[in-house]
């Protein structure tokens with residue numbers, strides 16, 4: 001892989017300057033990498049608006065952050081459940097009326113390794129519905145505001161993109177015939193990043209300048225593998241989590257903060273830890289497999305996503 005442009009240690013928050021006056025929207029910011037990203041951005045004076053599904057957890061997270069950074073710290077939350085398109089629409093409307101400027105929308109929330117096939121309230125398989133369709137609609141609804149703000153979009157992917165089917169299963173998007181916790185998760189993360197690269201293409205073709213960046217957190221010790229995962233997956237993950245194969249949740253936040261703040265990043269690139277198996281190590285540019293950039297599939301996915309979310313997405 002390329003030499004790391006940030007030096008041997010890779011990108012770290014030490015590169016951040018003062019972020020006063022900047023506003024970052026983060027989905028799923030009450031826990032894991034999203035919470036750690038909030039912490040780091042707040043520590044530099046930014047405003048963070050969390051788009052979370054759980055009010056109680058959000059208030060607890062805000063209390064912790066205000067305790068750490070002071071009562072006047074600019075951190076708030078808007079309720080948004082990515083498993084319900086109506087909730088995404090309501091949250092986007094609230095953002096439009098209450099947040100004057102979006103420097104970056106960080107699409108971080110996800111569910112993973114869901115053992116049994118489950119559905120969102122709109123009838124989508126839960127991992128695709130939450131991770132991809134929910135964020136697709138959110139980005140669509142906020143795109144004009146992000147553009148007006150001169151802001152950017154960050155899509156948090158996963159190394160899983162290349163561990164599943166490596167294509168989009170258009171004939172059975174809900175995995176009714178072959179549901180598999182990992183393959184179905186990987187499919188949702190592939191859908192997210194294929195959409196992100198297609199969005200870059202369309203922005204370029206429209207001569208617009210919204211930046212879209214794709215990253216992954218490597219393997220980070222967060223609450224991602226929870227009660228929805230099988231017992232075996234939870235046991236395996238808890239053993240891995242105490243090994244050097246897995247890094248901290250804070251380190252897992254670095255790629256998304258880098259993508260939200262750093263100048264001169266490449267589009268059509270994929271950022272994350274570059275060490276062992278890309279699970280840990282210095283944050284930089286990782287290799288991206290070419291099947292992700294297949295525009296025929298990405299175009300079809302775009303149309304399917306518009307139809308499923310009930311809204312055209314004109315860039």
Ligand SMILES: NC(=O)c1ccc[n+]([C@@H]2O[C@H](COP(=O)([O-])OP(=O)(O)OC[C@H]3O[C@@H](n4cnc5c(N)ncnc54)[C@H](OP(=O)(O)O)[C@@H]3O)[C@@H](O)[C@H]2O)c1
Nearest residue numbers: 028032033053081082083108109110158219220222223224
């Ligand atoms: N950790 C890893 O090793 C790893 C590896 C590869 C990729 N990733 C990616 O990294 C990102 C961050 O995950 P994480 O590891 O930090 O996991 P995490 O600790 O479980 O955090 C995920 C966040 O997403 C939220 N969320 C889940 N479903 C939601 C919904 N329907 N609507 C709104 N928010 C929802 C969660 O809210 P609740 O607290 O209410 O559940 C939580 O705040 C994800 O995109 C994940 O796919 C993580």
